[in-house]
Amino acid sequence: MNVAIITFPGSNCDQDCHRSVELAGGSPRYVWHRETSLGGAEAVIVPGGFAHGDYLRPGAIARFSPIMDAVADFARAGGLIVGICNGFQVLCEAGLLPGALLRNESLCFQSHHCRMRVERSDTAFTAGYREGQVLGIPLSHADGNYFADPDTLAALEAERRVVFRYCDARGDASPDANPNGSLNNIAGIVNARGNVLGMMPHPDRAIEAVLGSVDGLPLFESLIGALARAEVA
């Protein structure tokens, strides 16, 4: 299961994603942003970090990297893509996901564990979770405040495209559980077709018990599982 991990100058979670894919049984491969082909990858991860320093706006410069045309083609062809943190920002800037990620309401960089609720277990990315399951995983960003215009937001909710929502220990998506001001406590969404996922928290940092959580691993296992099923089919 060949998974491309796109690395931009300034990416710094590429290694975390690499290890996550490995632990989930896939074969990760780094793809440098200047390349123009995904080299036969069956899925794509756009990792976290500060592509181009996040100068101007997070993801704004990265979306013009040569590889992004191939990523867009891959998305159009229905390929599975996961953008985590900065990767989510890049996908939004590239128009592969709707909305934008604004500065955290606190105006501070925030790095801590958060809880999020799995809203759907019927996506290629979340089959390994139960619907309503509460995950504890780290987040780490300055610009994670999800925004979309009212129509887009309504569509996201109506089409059940919100996949993860910040919540408290009991699973309530309360305002207190919202770390950054995201509309509707949104932590992760998919595109209309359901093949592109973007999320701010870091499943790639929750893959080993010794580091505090394994709640992120099923996401990568789900992804690899979906690829395996596609292959059989």
Add this chain to the structure above:
Amino acid sequence: MSQFTVEVLVTPRPGLLDPQGKAIHHALSSLGYDAVADVRVGKAIYLEVAAASPDDAVERAEEMCRKLLANPVTEDFHVTAAAADRALP
């Protein structure tokens, strides 16, 4: 072709929550500046650009805004050929 300094102002779209503006407003209030009713924060980008005329310079900059400098989901932009006293800092 001559050189122009173009001022690009990128501002949060109306209605959009502006946490920076809110924070500054709050800080100003606590410093006693009660006369301030609202604050919005955007970016000021100065481009030194070669163009045929001021209009041409503005046009080029507007294209850059649509492509890169502003995010259409959240930001508006306003471009002017900057006055001399606002030349590239």
Add this chain to the structure above:
Amino acid sequence: MSQFTVEVLVTPRPGLLDPQGKAIHHALSSLGYDAVADVRVGKAIYLEVAAASPDDAVERAEEMCRKLLANPVTEDFHVTAAAADRALP
């Protein structure tokens, strides 16, 4: 007293490194905008402020700049009573 919209432009002091400007310049170049010779990035702050006159509004805003809005060590500021088309976004 009436309401004024004041535009405050805060820019990095000359000579100081402006990493944002550098990155944007680089990005514009690689998008093919070769006509751009330099880029500097600052902040645009819009204040809605009650004052006796445009001059009074500017004066008040300048005081806020000295106190809070600009960092005197690294930034310069420039205040104008904004034109209508640049009213508070």
Add this chain to the structure above:
Amino acid sequence: MPGPPAGNGGAPAGDSTAAPAPPRPRPGDPPITPELVDDHGLSPDEYAQVRRILGREPTFTELGVFSAMWSEHCGYKNSKRLLRLLPTQAPWVIQGPGENAGVIDVGGGWALAFKIESHNHPSAVEPYQGAATGIGGILRDVFTMGARPVATLNSLHFGDLDRPRVRYLFGGVVKGIGDYGNCVGIPSTGGEVYFDRGYEDNPIVNAMCLGLMRTDELIRGTAEGVGNTLMAVGARTGRDGIHGATFASEELSEGDDEASRPQVQVGDPFTEKLLLEASLELIASGHIVGIQDMGAAGLTSSGVEMAGRSGTGVEMDVALVPVREEGMTPYEILLSESQERMLVVAAAGNEDAVREILEKWELEAETIGRVTATGSFRVLEGGIAVADIPALPLTEGCPTYERHGAEGDEVRALREMDIAPYVEPPAGLEDAFLRVVGSPNVASKQWVYEQYDTTVRGNSVERPGGDAGVIRIPGTARGVAASTDCNGRHTYLNPRRGAMGAVAEAARNVACTGAVPMAVTNCLNFGSPLKPHIQHQFREAVLGMRDACAYLETPVTGGNVSFYNETDGKAVYPTPVIGMIGVIDDVEAVVRHAFRDPGDPIFLLGASTGELGGSEYLYVLHGLVAGEPPPVDLAAERALQRCILAMAQLRLLKSAHDVAGGGLAATLTECCLGRPRTGRSVGANVRFTDPLPDADLLFGEDHGRVVATCAPADEERLRRLAADYGVPCERIGTVTGPGAPLEIETESSALRLEAETLRDRYYGVIPEIMN
């Protein structure tokens, strides 16, 4: 933006057998007057020595070079002799003091490079950029050794938070550290923050970095091989921080902000990230023989030091250095402290290969000179000599001074003051308890460390919030622990004890996680070394550090001295910050500070003596900085730490937490509250039979103590082990249920502290002040 000028005569002049032309003054150079010499921080005697070394008058450019190299910052003229007293050797030390960073063998074929550095002065002027560039500098010191940075720590000391200026500095520094380190993608694993009026005008901002490499990947900052090529790599040179090295060596005076403006350097963490990746790739490529950060005194110190270390010379042409601004003079180019730059020595013929690697990372590399056999630091401008100085005297020939000084009267009076009248809590024990726990010094630093990325790159086993951070060595089970410590109040009252205490506490913090303390880096933050009472403080602190490091077998592999932390004659507390490194074989065995399960017995290991001198208690309740700070019994400290390590190795411990600032009150609170967000708090039932007065017992900051728990079934084994190590071990209580109160009974009082109350105090105070 100007690039390197064309048609400047190309590379430096080739070899010729005739003696090279001596440098001449450039048009526009100011004449060398006694005032100018004085402005450059050189005494008349030192200037005479400059003339002896050169055999002539220096040019203005040369004066600048001497001034920078013989500044306190580069030359260590007031500290070098004393620093020689520090223990620096052990079988596991690969690189001791003198390089960009110290290096130790951490086992399994891995080496750890680590170093701490100050950015106090820049942070006082511009907290955000000052702190950011401090992180940038310390990262470069580590990755130029060939090591990949894996963690940072920071030690911060500020004035009291009721001052708006202090809040501004604190907020800016934390944001600066966070924004820079987060962008580069290096997790922060720990640090400390102190607040005390002793730091009101002069914050202490020290940054530490840890980096890992295979033991055979070490590269040094040398300029070996005559004919090899000098290349300037990374960001362009601007007029930033010209004479920063001298600036860092001078006292700040009121109203300096204006004058200091041009010296502010702006950090570019994105370029740093590229430089980090490019440098590691360069080093691995074998195309280069040496690399060094252009840090303090930029191109000058890097060129001179690289030549000095290898006994070669260097020749460079400043006209070839890529610059950011037009019309820069050789003086400015040589002394600029623009950030994110490196000096690289490429093996001759490999220049293109070097350039190719840098291009991949979108960075520039320009040939600016070469390594010579002349032993001199020769600088040209478009082929014309502007400086030519023997390299070795610039480094080794820096005049050094050793002064003994004497204790200040004011501090002696405070130290000798009778604190007995202040021991009784004025408004009862519970009030005192809550005020100590709610003091910003004791309270959680969550507000700080949640602005730092603590989990990036997936190896953070123990994040900030415990005793020491622990980072796993990628791909192994092995881990490295690190802690920074210095209680400035203790070092103020008694620098020798305070410094010993800092070493002891740092080692104890590391040992509490189950890691064996191995080595130390230190950052010595003091006032003006020209003042007798500061000389005394410095000497005493170094001696205390020497004794403790020798006894605990944690040699010093490097560090940094920052003098002149004064404003208008008022110096900071002497602040010798200790950065301690430890190693643990298996990170699965890491011990954490939080109590875990109801029913677990709680032990106090080590003896209580009730030391309230210099305590948080006296400061918070009485505004006092007085009394003798806690003594350090090195033998007892070592026994305690070895005992804890043995217990950890046998996996007997369910928790361990050291006792330090705020005493047992702070320790027990933290043990009960556990970690913010993920942890759940538990209660405890504690009963002391010790006859010490309540305040001594609960708030005393006696060294050599740890609060530990184990499973009920392991109680006897734990007691026996403690006895084997000769460590006092008293069962003081039992862990109770989630959300239960902390109940404490002493011979004379009983306290019941609700979990909610403790949580509000401990977590609430700093956010409340800062938001």
